[in-house]
Amino acid sequence: MSPEVRADQFAILVRDIPSVSEGQSKKEQVDSFFRAIYPETFYRSMVVTNNKKVNKIYEELVGYKKKLERAEAIYAESKKTNPDALKLSHKTGFLGIIGEKVDSIEFYNDKIKELSQQLEAEQKVTLKEKHQSSALVFFNSRVAAASASQNLHAPIVDTWTVMDAPEPRQLIWTNLSKKFYERIIRQYVVYVIVFLTIFFYIIPIGFISALTTLDNLVKLLPFLKPVVNLKVIKTVLEAYLPQLALIIFLALLPKFLLFLSKAEGIPSESHVVRAASGKYFYFTVLNVFIGVTLGGTLFTSFKSIENDPNSIFRVLAKSLPQNATFFLTFVALKFFVGYGLELSRIVPLIIFHLKKKYLCKTEAEIKEAWAPGDLGYATRFPSDMLIMTIVLCYSVIAPIIIPFGVVYFGLGWLLLRNQTLKVYVPSFESYGRMWPHIHTRMLATLILFQATMLGYFGVKEFKPTPVLFPLPIFSLIFGFICQKKFRRFFVSPALEVVSHELKEVPNMEAVFRSFIPPSLSAGKTDEHQFEDALSHVSKPGSSSV
Amino acid sequence: MSPEVRADQFAILVRDIPSVSEGQSKKEQVDSFFRAIYPETFYRSMVVTNNKKVNKIYEELVGYKKKLERAEAIYAESKKTNPDALKLSHKTGFLGIIGEKVDSIEFYNDKIKELSQQLEAEQKVTLKEKHQSSALVFFNSRVAAASASQNLHAPIVDTWTVMDAPEPRQLIWTNLSKKFYERIIRQYVVYVIVFLTIFFYIIPIGFISALTTLDNLVKLLPFLKPVVNLKVIKTVLEAYLPQLALIIFLALLPKFLLFLSKAEGIPSESHVVRAASGKYFYFTVLNVFIGVTLGGTLFTSFKSIENDPNSIFRVLAKSLPQNATFFLTFVALKFFVGYGLELSRIVPLIIFHLKKKYLCKTEAEIKEAWAPGDLGYATRFPSDMLIMTIVLCYSVIAPIIIPFGVVYFGLGWLLLRNQTLKVYVPSFESYGRMWPHIHTRMLATLILFQATMLGYFGVKEFKPTPVLFPLPIFSLIFGFICQKKFRRFFVSPALEVVSHELKEVPNMEAVFRSFIPPSLSAGKTDEHQFEDALSHVSKPGSSSV
Known part of the structure; x- marks a missing residue:
């Protein structure tokens, strides 16, 4: 862990604070609770307020x-x-x-x-009256904060729930005060909606792939006939039309999934992105990979899979070869067009120049128009994972896909390394919490590949197949060990690491201040007023209550 | 939490300590690791040694x-x-x-x-050379110990694993130094063995219930004929023979399950008892309740259940009524004979007097013979749960069983309250950790009852049945909320509770000493030698290393 002072390493997020007893303010309640437990390391607290107005x-x-x-x-x-x-x-x-x-x-x-x-x-008014049932609690050492974020504080487990505070800039204040059971219910409702979305998008995708064969298109829209009959256009359209339809179609979803993930009551932006990317992953794999693979026979296949779940690999192994060309062009399109656009950044460039010429008048506006923004994990990672799934699963059936995959990920490494280091400006830092999420899904893809391969070999009656049976088991054991060995460190900080010396003595006042949202700190001429409203009880050095 | 000083509240158990670096003793390694993280609250450590010899x-x-x-x-x-x-x-x-x-x-x-x-x-030699990869670490405050037992200490999660220390008297020293993955593997191996045991005990039980009808017995052992033909004996035997066989049979298993649970690598006696009682619960419900219910049609039933898992409730609902009498007498026997023996303690009394007369010569021997021992949760709780399952499931089919159940649990309350308070001497205290275990299984029983009831009503074509469908769902939600609201407090201590003032200042030396096993502390004339071997590094007040 870096020896620099990071504000979020000194804070924890406390939610589900029980209702206050008569004659005590929320602030006093939080302060007295934490001061009793951490008499030496507790610094002060910031009660979350309803900042809507x-x-x-x-x-x-x-x-x-x-x-x-x-x-x-x-x-x-x-x-x-x-x-x-x-x-x-x-x-x-x-x-x-x-x-x-x-x-x-x-x-x-x-x-x-x-x-x-x-x-x-x-x-x-907000600072005085609009206190919610959650708070940020600050400690004067990293070890104390890291330890507090992992401890159980109250015997009733659904009160005083704690977690380590996210960075100030990625805190979602509106979600902080959502109640314990409200969060759980919201989560389940969102899961149901996502499930329905994933399964009902199959219908439009089915329509689109039926529509976008060229013959169908001409039949439906006869006025296209003269254009389509030109040989060059016909070839291009036939090769890329279905894929283009798919790619455009996939671009519609992420915003919706981000909105849904936020509605779950997750307190940090990075976690929302993570949750959305997980949902999007299921969507792409289920709809693009399995949906396209099973194609028109989708519903009959689902029925036979429902009756005999083990048949899924046989069905997949049978249907996969028919779609090899489709996915080959899909991968190629992705890196020709996708990476081309990514590297040249031609679209943002045009938009910037248009904005600069016709809209931007001030320096600040030009700067805003130029800002490259975030990398966009929510969509980028699932679509990379989709390519990985495709390349792995087809590597046995149509090995020609392997060089395409190598080029995709090789170019991707060069290109995105450049983009992340020199172009994009991350709007928050999650300290690598995305990785275990990616790792699990990569393993799932690997196991799907191994199972499909076994099914394909079975269909082809390849004799030495049984030798390969231990493969998925090894993958599972590998995943299990990784889970046991590394997972928790991505969730909670290890005390050995946070106990390392800091470069400088932390300025606790600055740490505390960095968590105040701009709408509450703006226009403060005298700092003292703020002290007064936020911390008249827990000002360090004041007599304890 | 009681304001008395309890040694285990000041200690944590650390396992999976990585191998020591050159020129450092295990003791120094543990001390320097914990002193760096807890410079103020760390008291000293006790490295677990191999005490076999x-x-x-x-x-x-x-x-x-x-x-x-x-x-x-x-x-x-x-x-x-x-x-x-x-x-x-x-x-x-x-x-x-x-x-x-x-x-x-x-x-x-x-x-x-x-x-x-x-x-x-x-x-x-033991104290100097036989250090293992685990240790007991002592803190000078309850809050520090409770907090340390919940924290992640090292970035590699399978090293420096911590848990709150069990009471000294229930620590299983031989299990303390079992390695992380060894424990996991042992656990799975034990689960497989238990699974096999549960399913292969079905065969002997089938044999026994086929054998123990009186006619069969006479056929097999013709010399019994004159005895059996006496009317009184015949009636008694016919009523109680199968049940007696079952009860005796069930008495054989607990020792084996306790042995298996201990082999999992569990560090405390109370946890071993808990694990064994869980296994025994599955055994009794599966074998006695379901086994006897399905009786001779067991294997055909299993086949039809395997083909259509939903049919289990229909099968149960059909077979249950045939066995009502058997279970009625089973419950009656349990409280007539079982509670009679329990209250009178006639068997221990006879054994005591025999021992006193012929074996015991010294005061200590007489005292040992008199000792009533433990309550024996491992077998008592699963057999009570069996009665509960039987009474609940038959309450709809043969309501006559309800008064039997009321008498069983009513008498049980009176009797066992007396026995636990005034007779048995608990050999360890688990601070109520058994309860969530019991609670979960009671809920499982309740849901089994609700499902069986729905199945039975379905078979009987009782029209308003659908009204009852929400019942198991409510039970599930109730269980879910209980889990969320209370479970973690049974696993880890809440800091709010441990931060309460103690009645007296803890004598840390006594706390530390109470964890030294008798084989290591016996025969020590000069206390200093011990200090020397165990704590030359971490003696409080010594200069830090």
């Missing part, structure tokens, strides 16, 4: 500030060319079309002043 | 001491009646029949002296 005001304020900046930039620009330019004006009503006409800069200034006051008032 | 010498020594005491008592007795009585003598060879004739008291005294020296030498 204060956030709304803050966003409005930020919006008006941006608009003001923009209006000033436009005014300055127009003054350069024409010194007598009029000040900007707009109408206050719907979309700036109706209503009173006002001077923009003046209007924005007034609004900002008004909202600043509102914000300050709302901040006070 | 020292235990053997110690047991021999204790045996000779008992023999000496006995010989002296006999000599004193004989002197009372005859002042010139000869001193006792015996032969040293096999069973005291062959070999040199020696004076007993002198011989025993010599032996004790010789063994005491051997013990001392062996103790030194």
